[in-house]
Amino acid sequence: MITTATADELLELLRTINRARPTRLGPDAGDMPVWTFTVLGLLAREGEQRLGQVAAHLDVDPSVASRQVATLEQLGYVTRRPDPADGRAQLLAITPEGLAAREGYLAMRARWVAEALQGWDDAEVAHLVARLKQLVEDLHCAIAAHQRPAGRATARSAS
Amino acid sequence: MITTATADELLELLRTINRARPTRLGPDAGDMPVWTFTVLGLLAREGEQRLGQVAAHLDVDPSVASRQVATLEQLGYVTRRPDPADGRAQLLAITPEGLAAREGYLAMRARWVAEALQGWDDAEVAHLVARLKQLVEDLHCAIAAHQRPAGRATARSAS
DNA sequence: CGTATAGTTGCTGGTAGCAACCAACTGGAG
DNA sequence: CTCCAGTTGGTTGCTACCAGCAACTATACG
DSSP states (O other): OOOHHHHHHHHHHHHHHHHHSOSBOOGGGTSOBTHHHHHHHHHHHHOSEEHHHHHHHHTOOHHHHHHHHHHHHHHTSEEEEEETTEEEEEEEEEOHHHHHHHHHHHHHHHHHHHHHTTTOOHHHHHHHHHHHHHHHHHHHHHHHHHHTTTSOOOGGGGO | OOOHHHHHHHHHHHHHHHHHSOSBOOGGGTSOBTHHHHHHHHHHHHOSEEHHHHHHHHTOOHHHHHHHHHHHHHHTSEEEEEETTEEEEEEEEEOHHHHHHHHHHHHHHHHHHHHHTTTOOHHHHHHHHHHHHHHHHHHHHHHHHHHTTTOSSSSSOOO
């Protein structure tokens, strides 16, 4: 059983995290929105993806993914090619430029994470993250259970 | 030293938290934005506050706080009175209605937190939260240090 | 052919910040 | 003491951004 005080702390923390997380990166990384690298990271790790897959992975509306990918394409960071298996779909892949940008971002990030978390032990952080991930997942389920019946459902869950 | 993989997990988690946190509450709580109860909670815990204090506590622009408080005042959840010590300032206080609304919210929240975190031990969550708070704080400092010197405006060009 | 699916685009809602503004306090000069 | 300049608390207008839904096109599948 969780006390009110703990719940307070927890939710306050989540709020803080929201505010602390930057949505853009400084000129070190070309002053890009952070989601740039979220998408690039996904494509880098998982390889060619369809837009719908990307949207699902990031848990956003396809329209959002569409716009983000369009931007990345304009920047030359991703390419699209028609999916040979399905003419409606397209396969998105990261370009060498995209990889390079990602490398730069990772390097920069590693630098400041190392600096910020000097006093932290990697294992401890990993443990913390794992636990918290579990916790957030539980919370998320509960929220979904509470909100879904009332009204809206996520668009892509219609299948 | 933090490995890239751990940093990845960590930042991915922060992103997830962002997405998982609802910005509105279901009709159980009057279908209000969550910040309603953030502000009410602050006033309930800390007592009368000036608007600037509220903004500082929540770490938002005064304009944002101003609008939120205006809404709450319209709802009858807070009252303003001129600060006797400074005619420009006003003291915000939560009303009985505000307290009642907060009570309802707390009750509802307690219910679903309890449900969501059934398998969790209060002490463990508290510990987790404390550690995480520290970690996020460290991260936040580092981000601030990296972004501020480049140019004081967060994202928009300050010509 | 009719229906389902992949993706794009237009619109809207909500949030946040800066700039400009007003009002009131503060302190110094006359 | 009065007046004026500079400062500070707060509000409002504008803008940017993000995210979602709805409507639409085009392709696939039965």
